[in-house]
Amino acid sequence: MSVAWKFPDAPNTACFTTTEVLNGAPIVLVSHDYEGDWQFHAASNETMLSSVKIVCLADMIRRDDLLAELHGLPCGWGAQRDDWAGHWERFKDKPFPAxxxxxxxxxxxxxxxxxxxxxxxxxxxxxxxxxxxxxxxxxxxxxxxxxxxxxxxxxxxxxxxxxxxxxxxxxxxxxxxxxxxxxxxxxxxxxxxxxxxxxxxxxxx
Known part of the structure; x- marks a missing residue:
């Protein structure tokens, strides 16, 4: 791995993505839900059950080093960007105080x-x-x-x-x-x- 591991979650933490991402589409939307689960989506944000895949967190970081910038993303927050090299914009995805x-x-x-x-x-x-x-x-x-x-x-x-x-x-x-x-x-x-x-x-x- 080309970046130091800074996530509080272990590298083998299970997370969710889609077949589109695994086929090479840029990840433009990341969700860290309040139960602690990570989700990584492409622009189309596929949600069909058949497209959902479970992978380890380290594998996602290997695919895109810039995901490492989100190591401090709190539970209940998300981040999005326009393209593969874009700047991450963080947003609250929960009703709790921020x-x-x-x-x-x-x-x-x-x-x-x-x-x-x-x-x-x-x-x-x-x-x-x-x-x-x-x-x-x-x-x-x-x-x-x-x-x-x-x-x-x-x-x-x-x-x-x-x-x-x-x-x-x-x-x-x-x-x-x-x-x-x-x-x-x-x-x-x-x-x-x-x-x-x-x-x-x-x-x-």
């Missing part, structure tokens, strides 16, 4: 728990079935998604569930704390995913 729009984004609590011992998200079955009125703790990061990490960027705040979007597989809720960062406020409405849930308040909290 730094460019809200001044913060929500950390993946399950991912954080691999590195922080004081974050222990509830089981997936619990996070996937939150009732209206539940209070959950989310980790807000007041910095760019691909920015260098530093002290004072994150706040852990309670959010009360006010809605359930079964189609998107996510929730809506309002901030139940008074944030230290001025770009967020008590009562602000936001969308969040079960993966964002770091804790659930008990009746005694």
């Amino acid at each position: 730094f460019a729009e809200q001044g913060y984004y929500l950390e993946d609590a399950v991912w954080l728990s691999r590195y922080l011992t004081d974050i222990e998200p509830p089981p997936a079955a619990v996070r996937d079935a939150l009732p209206i009125g539940a209070c959950v703790k989310l980790v807000f990061r007041f910095a760019a998604e691909d920015g260098a990490r530093g002290d004072g960027q994150c706040e852990r705040m309670w959010v009360q569930v006010t809605g359930i979007d079964e189609y998107e597989g996510c929730y809506s809720g309002t901030i139940a704390n008074h944030p230290q960062h001025a770009v967020a406020s008590y009562g602000d409405l936001l969308a969040f995913h079960p993966l964002h849930v770091a804790d659930i308040a008990s009746e005694q909290d």
Whole structure:
């Protein structure tokens, strides 16, 4: 491989593409969905089931070195370009907060728990079935998604569930704390995913 491996995913990570791409068409659309899956599409963006192929991530990077520029593309984001050598334009492909729009984004609590011992998200079955009125703790990061990490960027705040979007597989809720960062406020409405849930308040909290 002609470029250093910078993706957090392993080189043998399974990802999705199409027969058109494997036949040599330029990749102009990349999706990194919120479940962590990568998709690579040509201009026609074939979606027929018969055209979908599973390949490893490293194979896609070998086909096009410029894909390595997307190593920091967050889950729930996509990138597109006009042609093989074009500049990647990143875009949000999810309803959740983004730094460019809200001044913060929500950390993946399950991912954080691999590195922080004081974050222990509830089981997936619990996070996937939150009732209206539940209070959950989310980790807000007041910095760019691909920015260098530093002290004072994150706040852990309670959010009360006010809605359930079964189609998107996510929730809506309002901030139940008074944030230290001025770009967020008590009562602000936001969308969040079960993966964002770091804790659930008990009746005694």
